[in-house]
Amino acid sequence: MENVEVFDSPGKGRGLRATKELLSGDVLFSEAPFASVVFDSLSEKICHSCFRRQEKLQRCGQCKFAHYCDRTCQIAGWKEHKVECGAIKAYGNIGDNFGKTPNENIRLAARIMWRLDKEGSVVSDTQLTTIDDLEDHISEMSEDDLKDVKVDIHNFLDYWPRYSKQHRVDDISHIFGVINCNGFTVSDQRGLNAVGVGLFPNLCMVNHDCWPNCTVILNHGNQSAVNTMYHSQMRIELRALGKIEVGEEVTVSYVDFLNVTEDRQKQLKIQYFFDCTCEHCKGHIKDDLKMGGKVVDGVKVSDELVKEVTEYSREMLQKMDKSRADGNYHEVIKICRECMEKQEPVLADTHIYQLRMWSTASEVLAYLQFIDEAADYARKMVDGYGKIYHPHNASLGMATMRAGVAHWQAGKIELGHGMICKAYAILQITHGPTHPITKDLEAMRMQTEMELRMFKQNEFIYHSMREAALKNQPMSMNNEPLAEGVKNLFRRQKK
DSSP states (O other): OOSEEEEEETTTEEEEEESSOBOTTOEEEEEOOSEEEEOGGGTTTBOTTTOOBOSSOEEOTTTSOOEESSHHHHHHHHHHHHHHHHHHHHHTTSGGGTTOOOOHHHHHHHHHHHHHHHHOSOOSTTOOSOTTTSOOOGGGOOHHHHHHHHHHHHHHHHHSOTTSOOOOHHHHHHHHHHHHHHOEEEEOTTSSBEEEEEEOTTGGGSEEOSSOSEEEEEEOOBOOSSSGGGOBOOEEEEEESSOBOTTOBOEEOSSOTTSOHHHHHHHHHHHHOOOOOOHHHHTTTTHHHHTOBOEETTEEOOHHHHHHHHHHHHHHHHHHHHHHHTTOHHHHHHHHHHHHHHHTTTBOTTOHHHHHHHHHHHHHHHHTTOHHHHHHHHHHHHHHHHHHSOTTOHHHHHHHHHHHHHHHHTTOHHHHHHHHHHHHHHHHHHTOTTSHHHHHHHHHHHHHHHHHHHHHHOHHHHHHHHHHHHHHSOOOOOOOOOSOBOOSSBOOOOO
């Protein structure tokens, strides 16, 4: 591996540092998963080989659980599914497990152990560590987490075939511990929604910083060619967010920086078992923006009123999340409007609870086809994000893209084109020029640039042509808003 090397990071243990100067958008390394699986809840909606979301999938005729885009994907995934297929079928015929399938943690653990048994602990020349050497933090887990691990081990032993190599409980426990704190969230082909979990050993060596110098994206590779010889594997790519000097430690953020220091540190302690001492945590940097009050004519709203509206917002966010999970989108908008009416005179435009309301309102309103209102809230959200996030943060890029599309759809071509260009510049760094979403953005950028020229030449003709086009071909319904976004680098199993 030419760009990074393993070293002892002060206060962190092993880490990776740069062996050469790197610039924004440079790929430090790419890595295929040691093993990966689709979430239980999406097993019929996501291809189990390429992890793409498809309307129609072909089901495995044997286990009836695995689903694939087509015959090509099924052949590509057979190497991993071959042993698993019979195990899933047998598991569903055991007493209390009748008709059931093992959960994603158990399926991932089994795939890891089958590969270890077949290929050994080192599967490529570029692998920097082994599964055995990764931390499992079993001894530091809470009683509730340990109970969950014991239940998973019990079900794993029911699932693991008798004809496969048998393992000690301590070895199985280690794998579950590694998955618990190092299972990487796998996204769909557009990078918008979490659809699975995988283990990437080299990525596990990259330490955390709340204001990192790298980001991680998933490249789904190419399984569409008829000849499997031309297929490329799904892989993660570690990309530089800015200039990295020789010898500088490379870092990523395990959690979303939008959260305040206290919440980030709590999450890091619970899931990853360490106390973050980065500069942004030590200095509580930007916490004042994230929980701040509005300043009106040079006078700041009182702390008591900010605290009161903050607590109210927290309660409303819980109600909103429930309505959103239930698919009651008109109720979501009702809650958002009621809450935002109280927030806007009191909270700063960077207050994270107000940003969450704007984000949800813009997404759901766009889905319900209230495009103008959706665009206004999306613009407010992006303005707030821009004051908090790193300028090359992937979440900022995705939010800016969404806002740009909303303005474009609303006929606000100047603002829309500007936002789409800004998003394209960010995603060129975070995702790279060949990622599907960057290619989509490039096409949007070219289209909006052409429309903007038309708008500047004759505004009346532009709007007349746009209205005529919408009458002949009404704007299509946006995708249904999904609650599971990709915010955290590693994924913690839901209880």
